[in-house]
Amino acid sequence: MIRAASKLACLAVLAMQASSQESAYVGAAACGGCHPRQFESQSASGHAQTLHRPEEHPLHEHFQPRRPLRLEPRYRFVYSLGAEGLHVSADDGEYLLDLPLEWAFGAGAHGVTFVSQSDERNYVEHRFSFYARANGLAVTTGHESLRPETLHQAVGLAYPAAAEGIGRCFACHSTGGVSFGRRGEVNVRERGVQCETCHGPGADHIAAIAVEDRTGARLAINNPKRLSPSELNEFCGACHRRPKTPSADFDYREAWNVRHQPPYLARSRCFIEGADLSCLSCHDPHEDIRRENAAYYRKKCLNCHLDGGPEPASACGPAARADCVECHMPAVSVGDHLAFRNHWIGVYGEFDKTIPSR
Numbered sequence: 001m002i003r004a005a006s007k008l009a010c011l012a013v014l015a016m017q018a019s020s021q022e023s024a025y026v027g028a029a030a031c032g033g034c035h036p037r038q039f040e041s042q043s044a045s046g047h048a049q050t051l052h053r054p055e056e057h058p059l060h061e062h063f064q065p066r067r068p069l070r071l072e073p074r075y076r077f078v079y080s081l082g083a084e085g086l087h088v089s090a091d092d093g094e095y096l097l098d099l100p101l102e103w104a105f106g107a108g109a110h111g112v113t114f115v116s117q118s119d120e121r122n123y124v125e126h127r128f129s130f131y132a133r134a135n136g137l138a139v140t141t142g143h144e145s146l147r148p149e150t151l152h153q154a155v156g157l158a159y160p161a162a163a164e165g166i167g168r169c170f171a172c173h174s175t176g177g178v179s180f181g182r183r184g185e186v187n188v189r190e191r192g193v194q195c196e197t198c199h200g201p202g203a204d205h206i207a208a209i210a211v212e213d214r215t216g217a218r219l220a221i222n223n224p225k226r227l228s229p230s231e232l233n234e235f236c237g238a239c240h241r242r243p244k245t246p247s248a249d250f251d252y253r254e255a256w257n258v259r260h261q262p263p264y265l266a267r268s269r270c271f272i273e274g275a276d277l278s279c280l281s282c283h284d285p286h287e288d289i290r291r292e293n294a295a296y297y298r299k300k301c302l303n304c305h306l307d308g309g310p311e312p313a314s315a316c317g318p319a320a321r322a323d324c325v326e327c328h329m330p331a332v333s334v335g336d337h338l339a340f341r342n343h344w345i346g347v348y349g350e351f352d353k354t355i356p357s358r
């Protein structure tokens with residue numbers, strides 16, 4: 001997850017949150033009172049579920065391997081559930097280091113990475129993460145090539161207890177801002193990507209409704225519906241990474257980058273030449289993502305490709321009767337346990353799934 005911490009994108013999130021700081025945050029439950037439809041489905045989505053205390057995570061039972069995990073050359077990790085929650089005890093045959101698992105990042109569809117405060121100045125991103133594909137713990141993506149020389153290094157990767165350190169992770173995985181206390185403890189206003197991440201703080205909106213000022217209420221809340229597709233790429237890109245123009249420094253062949261959807265989508269002819277293709281064409285921001293649902297996405301493609309364009313079934317073969325994304329938005333593997341859909345919609349050859357063959 002190290003490369004996930006892009007400085008630029010993170011600053012943008014903080015700026016986004018700071019710019020609307022005049023009004024106050026009220027929390028998703030308060031919005032739910034008047035917007036129950038959005039609240040119910042959004043609260044169950046990957047966005048809302050992306051930050052937990054490990055023992056409260058829906059998948060917590062999978063966070064305790066039955067047997068110790070081993071790491072070359074001499075480290076051993078034992079996970080256990082005590083009165084204060086989940087712990088990991090790491091030893092190198094000589095010394096023992098015990099660390100509570102404090103935070104669980106990730107809703108779990110792909111993976112869950114643990115983060116703990118190790119002392120007043122430092123946090124650690126744990127060596128082992130949960131991966132859905134492995135249905136258990138495995139070495140955290142990005143740590144595979146690290147060769148720890150001490151027990152402290154073996155436990156995970158250190159990050160400073162600061163906004164520009166571990167604070168970046170919390171900023172993209174929570175709502176309403178992140179701060180650090182005198183002892184380096186992190187304060188998160190609301191866990192997960194909740195209503196006010198995208199709509200801005202809601203106190204003024206609610207106050208205006210209370211005095212039946214409908215116009216005031218609309219003005220006091222952001223509605224991203226008004227954004228153009230390019231603006232939405234920037235908006236969602238605050239966390240999903242913005243399209244880079246010019247793109248000289250962005251490596252589209254690096255498999256890891258495929259998880260950054262806005263830059264890839266921005267390269268598609270569908271986006272460049274299509275009138276209004278945006279993230280919202282295929283994803284409802286208040287719902288959990290539709291997974292493994294070829295028919296759902298095919299319908300989205302045919303919204304544009306039945307009118308005037310080439311009849312896909314003949315250009316693409318009989319498989320096009322059931323699916324489009326398997327060929328045109330191929331899954332790209334990152335390491336052993338992760339795969340992401342390539343949002344550069346295009347025609348791919350047999351081998352390279354990162355850049356279209358034409």
Ligand code: HEC
Pocket residue numbers: 026027028030031032033034035195196199201202203205206209210214217218221222223
């Ligand atoms: C007391 C009830 C109430 C609460 C609480 C409330 N809203 Fe609303 N909201 C409304 C009503 C009523 C409208 C419709 C206003 C109109 O268009 O006449 C609305 C409209 C909206 C809109 C559409 C604005 C537009 O551009 O037309 C958004 C977005 C929204 N609310 C988000 C939120 C969020 C986020 C929260 C929590 C921070 C929230 N609301 C809390 C009553 C409420």
Ligand code: HEC
Pocket residue numbers: 013045046047049050105106107108109110171172173174193197198224235236237238239240279280283285287288289
């Ligand atoms: C504050 C940061 C942030 C913003 C802004 C944001 N996202 Fe996300 N998004 C995340 C994180 C973090 C996850 C990972 C969820 C998880 O743990 O699986 C995610 C996951 C997703 C998923 C997969 C969700 C799932 O159910 O598995 C979709 C789709 C998505 N985002 C679309 C969007 C769209 C569209 C927008 C803009 C309207 C947007 N996001 C804005 C942070 C953000």
Ligand code: HEC
Pocket residue numbers: 001002004005006009010105106107108110111112113115125168169170172173238239240241259260338340
């Ligand atoms: C710039 C915003 C940003 C930062 C900084 C960030 N994340 Fe994320 N994170 C995301 C988004 C967006 C997703 C969803 C990506 C996807 O699934 O396509 C995500 C997904 C995840 C996931 C789910 C598994 C996966 O790979 O999809 C984990 C675990 C995670 N992040 C942990 C972390 C940790 C730990 C840190 C800090 C070391 C961190 N993130 C920093 C935005 C961010």
Ligand code: HEC
Pocket residue numbers: 028031032035038039040042043047193194195196197198199223224225226280284285286
């Ligand atoms: C990832 C960003 C994101 C999050 C989180 C989010 N929304 Fe939205 N919301 C949007 C976008 C984009 C639109 C405009 C497109 C649409 O209506 O789907 C929108 C539209 C709305 C509207 C206006 C609907 C209309 O008919 O115009 C309401 C009300 C609303 N959201 C409430 C909520 C509430 C309540 C929550 C939390 C439970 C929430 N949203 C969380 C992105 C988000």
Ligand code: HEC
Pocket residue numbers: 269270271273274275276277281297298300301302303304305309310324325328329345346347356358
């Ligand atoms: C908003 C409309 C729109 C949507 C939705 C859309 N496309 Fe496109 N797409 C276009 C346009 C416009 C072009 C360029 C003209 C053409 O080739 O018809 C295009 C081009 C393409 C191409 C040729 C790409 C190239 O580089 O030569 C493929 C393949 C394609 N689309 C597949 C898809 C698939 C698969 C989906 C669904 C996942 C989809 N499109 C969704 C509008 C759209």
Ligand code: HEC
Pocket residue numbers: 233236240261262265277278279280281282283289290291292293297300325329339340341342343
């Ligand atoms: C043409 C349709 C389409 C558009 C437009 C689109 N997506 Fe997706 N997206 C998909 C498909 C298909 C998947 C894979 C769903 C599955 O897991 O089966 C996906 C998956 C994702 C995921 C989960 C990560 C993964 O690969 O499993 C995230 C996050 C996401 N999209 C974000 C975005 C964002 C942000 C935008 C706008 C920049 C966007 N998407 C635009 C079709 C689309």
Ligand code: HEC
Pocket residue numbers: 298301302305309310312313315316317319320321323324325326327328347
């Ligand atoms: C089995 C893989 C496969 C599937 C499934 C598939 N396609 Fe294709 N598609 C291709 C290939 C290969 C080409 C390039 C054909 C060529 O250049 O002769 C192509 C070309 C296209 C083009 C560009 C045509 C042109 O002349 O530039 C569009 C648009 C397109 N497909 C849309 C779709 C849509 C929409 C679906 C789902 C209904 C779909 N495809 C399903 C493999 C597939």
